[in-house]
Amino acid sequence: MNLSSKYSWLVLVISLPTENATPRMRIWRALKNLGCAALRNGVYLLPDRAETRNSFEKLAEETIQANGHARLLPVAPTGKKQAGEFVAMLDRTPDYLELTKEMDRFQSSMGNLQAVELRRSLKTLRRNFEAISGIDYFPGPAREQTVKTLERLDSEALSLISPDEPRPVPGKIERLRREDYQGRVWATRKRPWIDRLASAWLIQRFIDPQARFAWLEKPSDCPAHAVGFDFDGAEFTHVGGQITFEVLLASFGLEEDRGLSRLAALTHYLDVGGVPVPEASGLETMMSGTQMKFPGDDDFLAEAMRTFDLFYAAFSETKAERGPKRRSAPPENIPVDV
Numbered sequence: 112m113n114l115s116s117k118y119s120w121l122v123l124v125i126s127l128p129t130e131n132a133t134p135r136m137r138i139w140r141a142l143k144n145l146g147c148a149a150l151r152n153g154v155y156l157l158p159d160r161a162e163t164r165n166s167f168e169k170l171a172e173e174t175i176q177a178n179g180h181a182r183l184l185p186v187a188p189t190g191k192k193q194a195g196e197f198v199a200m201l202d203r204t205p206d207y208l209e210l211t212k213e214m215d216r217f218q219s220s221m222g223n224l225q226a227v228e229l230r231r232s233l234k235t236l237r238r239n240f241e242a243i244s245g246i247d248y249f250p251g252p253a254r255e256q257t258v259k260t261l262e263r264l265d266s267e268a269l270s271l272i273s274p275d276e277p278r279p280v281p282g283k284i285e286r287l288r289r290e291d292y293q294g295r296v297w298a299t300r301k302r303p304w305i306d307r308l309a310s311a312w313l314i315q316r317f318i319d320p321q322a323r324f325a326w327l328e329k330p331s332d333c334p335a336h337a338v339g340f341d342f343d344g345a346e347f348t349h350v351g352g353q354i355t356f357e358v359l360l361a362s363f364g365l366e367e368d369r370g371l372s373r374l375a376a377l378t379h380y381l382d383v384g385g386v387p388v389p390e391a392s393g394l395e396t397m398m399s400g401t402q403m404k405f406p407g408d409d410d411f412l413a414e415a416m417r418t419f420d421l422f423y424a425a426f427s428e429t430k431a432e433r434g435p436k437r438r439s440a441p442p443e444n445i446p447v448d449v
Contacts, residue, residue: 121159123167127179134177146246148200206243207253226272265384279349284361294321298337301326306382309356312419326408370427
């Protein structure tokens with residue numbers, strides 16, 4: 112965006128009656144959550160974008176309904192100097208620095224925390240990052256550095272929670288033929304979670320419809336005839352910065368599928384962290400509930416497959432389409448004994 116162009120900024124001017132504190136507090140909280148720059152009392156600044164204009168318009172309407180006065184004005188900086196001053200007012204670097212301090216404290220205590228506490232703390236850090244990132248209208252190095260720190264903490268915490276998680280290997284992902292992977296036994300570690308569940312779904316829905324799955328107590332138990340995935344030494348595992356789901360996509364030429372691409376971003380975030388995905392908390396909650404209700408690995412996967420079907424249908428839909436896509440009934444998952 113050209114910051115010195117005409118009408119590149121919005122100013123909301125509001126005045127509320129003093130006798131009713133409830134709407135004043137509600138509107139003040141909304142302005143704070145938007146991350147506005149306060150030019151003075153009752154005068155707030157944001158860049159002129161569709162989402163900020165919509166938020167300001169709603170606040171203006173709410174102010175008027177509360178018997179107050181509101182004006183929404185497009186403004187333009189007088190030049191590059193003032194444009195820079197406007198941007199500086201919305202700089203989130205101090206917020207990212209505070210979050211980094213929280214991350215440092217968490218890292219120093221990780222060795223003393225149980226798995227539940229580690230997950231809870233990570234979720235809090237992610238939520239705090241998302242809150243800052245959501246009002247970071249001009250992302251810069253501070254955001255990028257915070258993302259890297261959060262990814263590192265995710266990885267370190269995961270190694271404590273699940274010591275058998277695969278370690279990324281270097282190398283190039285080769286393109287494979289689906290015809291060579293039909294009717295196979297696919298083996299992975301027992302007690303599957305997001306990456307293994309999503310990968311198993313991907314295998315049966317898009318790679319090997321007759322796939323059967325074996326759950327391993329330890330990677331060394333993998334049968335010689337089985338295709339291993341998501342463990343150290345497996346045929347399909349983490350490569351570089353890509354998780355197993357992404358490696359499978361690349362191996363079988365499925366990266367261009369819009370729904371699968373969005374599922375990949377969601378799975379990556381829940382598995383190793385990184386850039387937040389809005390639907391992540393919803394899928395994580397559904398998987399946690401499913402695991403509680405279906406503790407057996409086969410039953411858990413069978414129910415998780417239905418959830419991934421729904422997410423894929425929603426992610427594949429375009430704005431021009433109406434209603435979910437119909438998909439033929441998939442073959443039932445057939446467990447095998449190792």
